[in-house]
Amino acid sequence: MSDLFDLLNLEAEYSAEEIALRDRVREFVDRRIRPNITDWYERAVFPTEIIPEMAELGLLGMHIKGYGCAGRSSVEYGIAMQELEAGDSGLRTFVSVQGSLAMSAIAKHGSEEQKQKFLPEMAAGRVIGCFGLTEPNAGSDPAGMETVAVRDGDGWILNGAKRWIGLGTIADIAIVWARTDEGVRGFIVPTDAEGFKAVALEPKMSMRASIQTELTFDNIRLTEADRLPGATSLRAPFECLNEARFGITFGALGAARDAFEVAAKYAGERKQFDKPLAAFQLTQQKLVNMALELNKGQLLALQIGRLKDAGKLERHMISVGKLNNCRIAIDICREARTILGGNGILLDQSIMRHANNLESVRTYEGTDEVHTLILGQHLTGENAFA
Template sequence: MSTLTATHPAAGPAPADPAHDYLDLDGLLSPEEIALRARVRGFVDERIRPHVADWFESAHFPRDLVPEMGSQGLLGMHLHGYGCAGRSAVEYGLAALELEAGDSGIRTFVSVQGSLAMSAIHRFGSEEHKRRWLPGMAAGELIGCFGLTEPGAGSDPGGMTTRAVRDGGQWVLSGAKRWIGLASVADVAVIWARTDDGVRGFVVPTDTAGFTATPITAKLSIRTSIQCDVTLDDVRVPADAVLPGAAGLAGPFSCLNEARYGIMWGAIGAARDAYETALTYALERRQFGEPIAAFQLTQQKLVDMALEIQKGQLVALRTGRLKDAGRLRPEQISFGKLNNVREAIAICHQARTVLGGNGITGEYSPLRHANNLESVRTYEGTDEVHTLIMGRALTGIPAFAAAARR
């Protein structure tokens, strides 16, 4: 007889639910990280999910949520001091994931406010800039925007034509920006412009004469957010409006990397919500006398979605740990942004097929998420741009202007 005897395993943590966390990735998070995630998820469930389909349909930005997000510590939450929460990169990522599980447009607001406008002021602004703007922005009492992209300079910010010229004790800004998030509701804009000494950033109150922001209304995506055309018609600001710590394109690019980091987390939130919607539907919807979750092709779709969501979460978490350790390189951010957004779009489209015809209605989230993610795929670096960033890292050869050099 075998000497082995059956024993009951010692009590331990409950096994992961494979339908939602197949690899028990929660085991890689601290109790504090899990608590923050739960708090943000609760906020999304209470304040965003019940209304987001209507907001999307009516192209409504829920401005009343801004001070609520401020009170939740979600605005500039990865920054330290000046009323900011001083959370880790991983905690910010988890918050972005939960916010985008609600809607990309809501996460976009947090990104524009915190990762772009606030980060630029926090990293490159004068002490006066920081004290004047950051506490109010962190509280959601003030809104900021970030003016880099132009009608003729999207993926190539080096082609910007907006100019800033010294005129005595003032700067005069002239030009145009496009796809500027929040500009029509912002109190302050960080505007990037060419000067005789290269590209510089300027802190511009939006009530300054000559600053005009016009919302872009014909959108099929991120309809809960605001994007604008901005005209700068001889906008005069004082000499100290310039961001003293930023010179050249390295300044705005560093802010873009902050936003790209949050995107890699957020996209997985949209994908997770689409997958969970499809899973619930598949278990409840009956055809041919069975729940459609019993069919092999449906199970294959659900498995494919679960695989990519779990891999995307691992990519985001590893990237966040590197960021918190001060070891993250820009090309590693491109890895996560490129992979996670691309896979999230595929997951959302696949989830829609599980829902059949019902999936094209606003009652279900996957197609809304898929539409939103087309914008996320484009802003803060297209697939092509991040492919070339990675290609340069892999080969040592920059291919961005290869055609122009031939």
């Protein structure tokens, strides 16, 4: 898409509207994120002051139609996630948690009253949501969740804990998944409810300009109106996770692209043995290999996006995108760092920050192992999870 790595004129595969969206988000990243991300990352601060600007760009719940949301296509959503992650994975994660997880849960499984109440405010960034699925003892196996909701008259009592929950300490509402006598159910939990507690998980070596938390629920009383009526099984949270996984398929390439561009620029400027690093065969081989993987990853993301917009996307295809593009993104960052030598570990260069962040991106929304087994089951028909 009009980038240094584009060896195949990939830009021609995008519409004028898609390119215009890319340019608007890229301008925002260049203006608001790049000049400040080193400071935010070093101080481990998530910049809440940019939330209204993200909302103004239509980035929050941008793939949801109606209710004050932008109603953009899947490909447009992916493009935006790629540009944001070129700035920093942690800031792309904010948009993903707010839109693909919390807002999608309400849009897909909420009542009309819940949609009217929450989605416009969340799209405007005035209400922040988090998504409570992963637990201290249940990560890759959400069916083993220990959080429970018990009926109490015409309401519910919620007890349990969630871990590695993005935005928990700044959220106004939490989408919480719990076991009940009727199966897994989802609830919209006000974070100011008595018995709700959110604690930031720190210090971290990855995703430092983002917020990850542990949530605890101590006899929180909820009403039936707090339950997501359309969420009647564990399939419901997985539908939301697939939205987030789709965004990662595009997003991880943004981090990789930025690392590649930094390395290519450095190789052209840094001289050793009286010539730039870019003139050495081994450096050119590194750049070529990185560019090839970026092109393949971009084509993969675009194909998945077009299939999603056409209503033809199958579950295993998202695993192809998430597994492959996270894997190549980390490899590209590691290779790009070698071109910078020792200078590559300094925070004023983006490469190590991207690499550290991608270690988290590779893990959340399904580890390599989980997506490998999803694909293995698709290829063989055999369930190897247990």
